[in-house]
Amino acid sequence: MTGGGDNRARLLALYGTMCRIRAFEETALAAHKAGEIPGPLHVSIGQEAVAAGTCLNLRRDDRITSNHRGHGHAIAKGAGIQGMMEELFGRAGGHCRGKGGSMHIADFSVGMLGANGVVAGGIPIAVGAAQGLRLLGSDAIVACFFGDGAINRGPFLEGLNWAALYTLPVLFVCEDNGVAAFTRAESVTAGPGIAARAEALGVPATSVDGNDAAAVDQAAARLVAEIRGGAGPRLLHARTYRLMGHTSTDPAAWRDAAEVAAAHEEEPLARLRARLLEEGVPDKALGALEGDAQAEMQEARARALAAPWPDPAIAWDDVQDAGAVTETA
């Protein structure tokens, strides 16, 4: 689908994706709490509109790179749910055969080039992917998701300058939830802001209410069209809010309760739901989407729990071709 728009079908598509992201992450949180998912887990609850609104404007052969909070990006780009859930569970059927986990989910079959455990780690990869695609004669583009924390790391400057210099087809998407781990963005970020930084590096920037799925969609539609038209990179600055803690075990108790309560009022699923109701979509239809999403994720969880663990022998696989070690070595 190309071109933004607030027609119902589009809004419903957005809502469906967002419900699936939310349901996936709520399910994952519960599974993590139940001890079914090992390792750290970062959920994007409250930020779903950014992933959904952006990826609705991407083709299957477009690529994305993501960060540590990447479930939503992957789902919105079309990554297989079962493979994602099993990856979180560390099972053999995971997209990465259980080797990556939540922080390293990738699904190359849909152009999802990987989450990343290093803040800003996806930025150079995205610009290089765009450069490579151009060399191959493709008109696919790359969307690069990162948080407000990433704009204080060097690769942000290097990558944006680079993309602008070579007029690369990259959509930088900054999910600005105002916080990095346990530190407020404003206390570690100087200057006039993300958009100004991008513009100073030659990348035109658009700021948007990242909790308004339709607004994200519209902005992304315009930017993707510009990028695919050959205009070079663009940055989408989406203001949002991280409703949960940094990781699944972080209560984020340092935040003011009132602040969090207010943020819940602005959360993107409720807002889009209200809008859809206004537009005359029956509550039942929305309930069906929500129920389907829940059911899908519950089933994925159940199947993941029953799924086989990876054979320990595969631990030695896929390191490299030359000089690979073997179990018996």
Next chain:
Amino acid sequence: MTGGGDNRARLLALYGTMCRIRAFEETALAAHKAGEIPGPLHVSIGQEAVAAGTCLNLRRDDRITSNHRGHGHAIAKGAGIQGMMEELFGRAGGHCRGKGGSMHIADFSVGMLGANGVVAGGIPIAVGAAQGLRLLGSDAIVACFFGDGAINRGPFLEGLNWAALYTLPVLFVCEDNGVAAFTRAESVTAGPGIAARAEALGVPATSVDGNDAAAVDQAAARLVAEIRGGAGPRLLHARTYRLMGHTSTDPAAWRDAAEVAAAHEEEPLARLRARLLEEGVPDKALGALEGDAQAEMQEARARALAAPWPDPAIAWDDVQDAGAVTETA
């Protein structure tokens, strides 16, 4: 001396420093060609006004960090000439006892915290030095010199954001000679430019004709006063021209002869000389400054050539206190 001004004494001081830098580097070039100086040598011929104009506004207890093209910065900050020359020659009397060479000249006794062989390497060091000075209760400031090439490396973003965030007393000085090694700045630098990048990171920037020593002095005077007054970091963007090649052995033959000829017309020593003559300074007085500088550097060269090599035994010294290896180990 504080406060800029175009009074004669000040201009003469600038001219004297610039003559010494020029003479030092011309002497070093000749010595390198004669095989007296080993290793790579980067001279700043044509860029002397930036170092002289900036450092004239610094106190002895202010600090500077520099880059690979740092002779001028060191001389302007007051580094001992003989120690510099012997360092270039790799002799025992060098500031670094012959261990550093041209790319690693430091003279902590005058606040020169070191040249650097890594582009942008001095930026984080400068902001940290400023932060440390503040913690120690000092009102000294730090000037950080780097080239236009450094603004495409991550530490530029990180360091400027950091300095702005903590309101640190740092004067960033970008010597924009339009070229990095063999590549034109414009072909690798996107966006509206250095000053815009700094501003986007919360660091107010001033652009100046870097070949006009008085203009650099005036701008630096104002910025240093602001910084010392507690206003936080500032960036001075000085446009200049590298008259010679990247290193002493690089003819930079790729440059248009006409371009280089035109640049020679704009070179800072000739310009300041003309201005001083206009202001009524007798040619003889200027000639004396020039002659003194030449004589000083010739003598330094002669002494360096006669100076003892470091005892090979010191090669093992000054690695670290704990776990140092010894010659016999």
Next chain:
Amino acid sequence: MPEVTLVEAARLAALQEMRADPRIWVLGEDVARGGLFGQYRGFLSEFGAQRIVSTPISESTIMGAGLGAALVGTRPIIEMRIFDFAMCAMDELINQIAKIRYMFGGQAKPALVVRMPHGIWRNSAAQHSQTLEGWFAHVPGLVVCVPSTPADTAGLLVQAIRSDDPVLFFDPKNLFPLKGEVAERIAPIPFGVARTAREGSDLTIVTWSAIVPAVEDAAGMLAARGISAEVLDLRTLWPWDEAAVMASAARTRRLLVVHEAVTAGGFGAEILARATEALGPGALRAVGRLGQPRVPVPFAPPLEDALKPDAAKVVAAAEALMAR
């Protein structure tokens, strides 16, 4: 002596030193909130925001600013959060910090500590589990600490903070909950002195950091099978206690090095190499190493378990050595 966790021992050590010397300060992400592991809990209120500096996610500058601050006479504790992120600051660490004293002919000693919690920890996968401490023993100018007990962590951290050398301090993050006694007044432990974790006569096991408790368990199991293993916890990799290792190995004539790091090219190789160089090959009957195979750390528990050295693997390696 009170019993505290290892992470609390580290906290107490830094606290003691910061109270004694106002030039010491901490910079790193989230340190004002106590640090990722609580190792700076309460520091902000006691020392204020000038000395407990929560920074942007700017590892290059965290590292490089620490260096700059050291060059003007402060004594920074540079907190890297998790070792793997130090990869974002290697120019500052390797090209600058490690070399500056030497390059500048001794004009400056960068007295700083870089804290880098490292190791395999709760299925954190390849980018949060690395143990590359051996790299830094290869780099002139650096001191490398790899403690494994609360008391050693505290004592070595005190030593590190007081040292004029740049010290890399590898907090064993998987052992943070480990309890042990720590003195009220923490005395510095000198670099380069191994701790004999267990005496023995049949073979010498040299080890360090988070794998030490597993090695101690293994030594207990080996004892039950009639094998008397001496366990030396090196505590620091540079300088390292060559004398203690050689003395023990010369006595037992069997030398096994166990580390969590990848075996190939790890610091265990240096120990074996030095042993055969110094004692002569004839002095030893068998040597061996146990580490992670040359494979990134996988996420899934059965995969991580398959690769990670543990007590059972140590027992097997020791028995294989005894059989030779």
Next chain:
Amino acid sequence: MPEVTLVEAARLAALQEMRADPRIWVLGEDVARGGLFGQYRGFLSEFGAQRIVSTPISESTIMGAGLGAALVGTRPIIEMRIFDFAMCAMDELINQIAKIRYMFGGQAKPALVVRMPHGIWRNSAAQHSQTLEGWFAHVPGLVVCVPSTPADTAGLLVQAIRSDDPVLFFDPKNLFPLKGEVAERIAPIPFGVARTAREGSDLTIVTWSAIVPAVEDAAGMLAARGISAEVLDLRTLWPWDEAAVMASAARTRRLLVVHEAVTAGGFGAEILARATEALGPGALRAVGRLGQPRVPVPFAPPLEDALKPDAAKVVAAAEALMAR
């Protein structure tokens, strides 16, 4: 076969491969002008600006963009100019490139070459002289090439470019002027096969990269003194030719490793460790290593000379080994 310099051999190898495969491209500083050493001379006019990309001074992104481009199916040659600058790109190299195939369960193979001219070169001092190749043998996922002759440089570069693994290619920059024969049609040299630079029976000297000619000179001097040294040039450190080293060492029973890198914690340790592990200590009479002491590389010629391994030091080390 024409005689060419080592740097020209490298140029011809890249040229041959780029002509054959349009997915290959080069990114790095000044490459459009032929590269710092002329190793890409003429490439811009033949391949155009899309395939010969002169980049900003942005090492993180040079490395990381190369990775991204590999993930979509191109085959980048990432030029780091001088090895030491790779310190600015270690996250991209170690956390990303080396691990991505594994972390993603084999979904992608980053087929790329990172070229890093390394080593002591004309008094360039501590920040431009490092030899840390041993580090990368310790990192799963990476192939490490350390050639020393024009023919090996050409053949290994061809192999590296055709390989689907990420390959670190350490150009021996001090040997760039060295001349040797290179075939018109450069055939790939497989990784992990040592070159016997000289046959001998009294001791085995294992070596690689820029120090190889000095070792060959030393072997000549040793022969004049009645000592027959076998010289094995490893050519690649990972994989490395353990079989060849073991066979030779088992025969001569004396093993000396010579590398320009710092001895402590260098890859020489791995070779000695493997030899004693695999052959058993009793199989060997003496082992030793010669490298740079654990000191940064100094600038002044007499200091650099004092520390840098050379033929005379190799002779002395070999004689000391023979005396044992």
